[in-house]
Amino acid sequence: MLVKYPRRRLADFACKIRIWTSGRAGPNLALMLRYALKRFASLIVSLIIASAVIFVVTEVAPGDPAAFMLGINAQEDTLAALRAELGLDQPKLQRYFSWVGGMLAGDFGTSYTYRTPVAEVIADRLQVSLPLALYALALSTLIAFPAGLFAAARRGRAGDLAVMGATQLGVAVPNFWFAMMAVLVFAINLRWFGAGGFAGWDAGFAAGMKSLTLPAISLALPQAAILTRVMRSALLDTLGEDYIRTARAKGLSRRQALWRHALRNALIPVLTIIGLQFSFLLAGAIIIEQVFFLPGLGRLVFQAISARDLIVVESVVMLLVFAVIVVNFVVDLAYAAVDPRLRSRI
Amino acid sequence: MRRGSFYLGMALSAVFVLAALVSFIWTPYDHEALNIANRLKPPNAAHWLGTDHFGRDLVTLIMVGARTSIAVALVAVGIGIALGVPLGLMAAASRGSWLDEVIMRGNDLVFAFPSLVIAILITAVFGAGAVNAIIAIGIFNIPVFARVTRGGALSLWEREFIMAARVAGKGRVRISVEHILPNVANLLIVQGTIQFSLGILAEAGLSYIGLGAQPPVPSWGRMLADAQTMVAFAPHLAIVPGLAIVFTVLGLNLMGDGLRDWLDPRLRRARR
Numbered sequence: 001m002l003v004k005y006p007r008r009r010l011a012d013f014a015c016k017i018r019i020w021t022s023g024r025a026g027p028n029l030a031l032m033l034r035y036a037l038k039r040f041a042s043l044i045v046s047l048i049i050a051s052a053v054i055f056v057v058t059e060v061a062p063g064d065p066a067a068f069m070l071g072i073n074a075q076e077d078t079l080a081a082l083r084a085e086l087g088l089d090q091p092k093l094q095r096y097f098s099w100v101g102g103m104l105a106g107d108f109g110t111s112y113t114y115r116t117p118v119a120e121v122i123a124d125r126l127q128v129s130l131p132l133a134l135y136a137l138a139l140s141t142l143i144a145f146p147a148g149l150f151a152a153a154r155r156g157r158a159g160d161l162a163v164m165g166a167t168q169l170g171v172a173v174p175n176f177w178f179a180m181m182a183v184l185v186f187a188i189n190l191r192w193f194g195a196g197g198f199a200g201w202d203a204g205f206a207a208g209m210k211s212l213t214l215p216a217i218s219l220a221l222p223q224a225a226i227l228t229r230v231m232r233s234a235l236l237d238t239l240g241e242d243y244i245r246t247a248r249a250k251g252l253s254r255r256q257a258l259w260r261h262a263l264r265n266a267l268i269p270v271l272t273i274i275g276l277q278f279s280f281l282l283a284g285a286i287i288i289e290q291v292f293f294l295p296g297l298g299r300l301v302f303q304a305i306s307a308r309d310l311i312v313v314e315s316v317v318m319l320l321v322f323a324v325i326v327v328n329f330v331v332d333l334a335y336a337a338v339d340p341r342l343r344s345r346i
Numbered sequence: 347m348r349r350g351s352f353y354l355g356m357a358l359s360a361v362f363v364l365a366a367l368v369s370f371i372w373t374p375y376d377h378e379a380l381n382i383a384n385r386l387k388p389p390n391a392a393h394w395l396g397t398d399h400f401g402r403d404l405v406t407l408i409m410v411g412a413r414t415s416i417a418v419a420l421v422a423v424g425i426g427i428a429l430g431v432p433l434g435l436m437a438a439a440s441r442g443s444w445l446d447e448v449i450m451r452g453n454d455l456v457f458a459f460p461s462l463v464i465a466i467l468i469t470a471v472f473g474a475g476a477v478n479a480i481i482a483i484g485i486f487n488i489p490v491f492a493r494v495t496r497g498g499a500l501s502l503w504e505r506e507f508i509m510a511a512r513v514a515g516k517g518r519v520r521i522s523v524e525h526i527l528p529n530v531a532n533l534l535i536v537q538g539t540i541q542f543s544l545g546i547l548a549e550a551g552l553s554y555i556g557l558g559a560q561p562p563v564p565s566w567g568r569m570l571a572d573a574q575t576m577v578a579f580a581p582h583l584a585i586v587p588g589l590a591i592v593f594t595v596l597g598l599n600l601m602g603d604g605l606r607d608w609l610d611p612r613l614r615r616a617r618r
Contacts, residue, residue, distance in 0.1 A: 168599060298463075
């Protein structure tokens with residue numbers, strides 16, 4: 001996704017951080033707590049609505065899971081018995097509550113197709129998806145930080161234009177196409193990597209990381225392009241601040257002012273975007289997992305949908321939504337901690 | 347320099363819109379005619395971009411595929427504008443009230459759903475196809491436009507000419523339609539361009555995993571999916587549709603950036 005970061009807000013940020021860190025206007029703890037409680041209440045409401053929406057949408061899905069599992073020749077009484085075993089014969093409302101109640105207790109139910117607890121299936125897939133998301137996040141940060149710094153330090157010059165041009169290209173390239181091209185070059189022609197599949201962590205850390213490398217690069221590139229732009233514009237915003245001029249007047253070079261003063265203040269919006277990108281990477285890997293045949297969460301949802309394994313679909317989607325909502329909550333609190341006006345407004 | 351990239355964006359976008367339009371009346375070959383004897387040919391004089399595994403001409407497929415991409419993305423943006431803009435106007439007109447709160451929290455909620463997973467869920471529930479892909483992409487455009495509209499409208503409500511309209515006895519609805527809407531139109535055009543390019547990427551992604559346009563309707567994402575198993579011996583099958591997507595999205599993004607600079611005087615002044 002393309003993230004256009006509002007410039008005004010960045011400037012506000014830098015300003016507030018400065019005031020806060022100088023100790024002249026610390027955050028009012030009582031106010032902060034009230035805001036946090038209010039946001040927490042809305043977090044709970046969001047989660048309830050989200051779970052209801054997910055439940056309803058999957059319930060609408062055509063196809064009887066029991067019939068799907070037993071095949072077309074199944075006897076009616078076997079079907080009924082299986083439905084009872086899966087709890088599909090209970091009223092919908094009751095099933096919703098037992099699903100939500102179970103999740104709160106850490107019990108996600110039993111997968112229709114795998115016949116194992118959903119929590120186990122998810123934990124299994126997270127072993128691929130989580131490292132993949134972290135790997136991609138690390139790569140995108142490693143690319144974006146130097147690139148953003150480089151561009152900001154050379155604003156308007158050839159280096160800046162080249163970096164900005166590259167980021168335009170980065171957001172325009174579909175990651176799955178990039179993945180295909182990477183397979184063509186690095187797996188088929190150069191034979192540096194396998195074309196797909198996951199070696200498994202049992203084969204050793206290095207082997208596991210190797211099979212995640214091409215997918216992680218493919219996932220990271222568009223994210224790195226977005227992050228580079230955020231990094232550059234955050235730096236340029238702070239570079240325009242009075243305290244940078246003061247620092248320069250005190251004799252610091254442009255580069256010293258950038259490293260010692262601007263960078264630290266520019267990091268806050270950048271860290272925010274990194275936080276948001278993480279949940280996107282976790283959920284957004286579905287197509288990349290498809291390209292590389294990786295047994296991750298995305299592929300799990302995809303397979304579960306086609307096998308009518310509703311309980312798995314519901315649980316994974318809920319988990320992803322939960323992750324996004326919680327990250328948003330934390331980000332909002334962080335914003336409020338540094339911008340008192342935001343608190344009083346809400 | 348900015349102006350140059352805007353014109354480049356315009357040109358790239360125009361090429362693909364034109365290709366889509368021309369494909370209605372003329373294509374180099376028939377996109378449904380199979381010619382197995384002529385399959386997997388690399389680019390040559392008769393077929394500028396080569397042929398696919400059924401011997402279909404790639405130039406033709408790209409042209410007709412542009413039609414699918416543009417149609418899906420355009421209608422998805424239309425859904426976003428048709429539902430999101432009134433919601434945003436309503437929220438701004440009743441700012442601070444429970445209605446505003448409900449609309450904005452609803453927005454946050456839609457944003458919280460991983461869009462791709464939900465799009466997959468929707469197409470899985472209602473069946474794969476271009477129409478359901480449009481709906482899936484369109485739903486996520488609604489909060490985007492609602493937010494942009496509300497953001498733009500909020501500051502307008504404090505302005506003097508709106509005060510004047512209120513003093514003149516105009517109601518909130520009339521002010522929203524007659525005064526607020528024309529003044530946020532610029533923002534909507536810019537956002538529309540961005541969402542349009544995101545829509546093309548999303549359509550390609552959905553078609554790639556088999557949930558978008560169904561064969562025989564040509565689609566860029568579908569072409570990439572078909573190319574995957576043949577990429578080792580016929581790389582042009584993957585390179586051509588991929589570049590079509592990249593150039594279109596790049597063109598739209600450059601155009602969107604240029605439009606924003608041009609339409610927003612504040613940015614023009616603060617341009618870096």
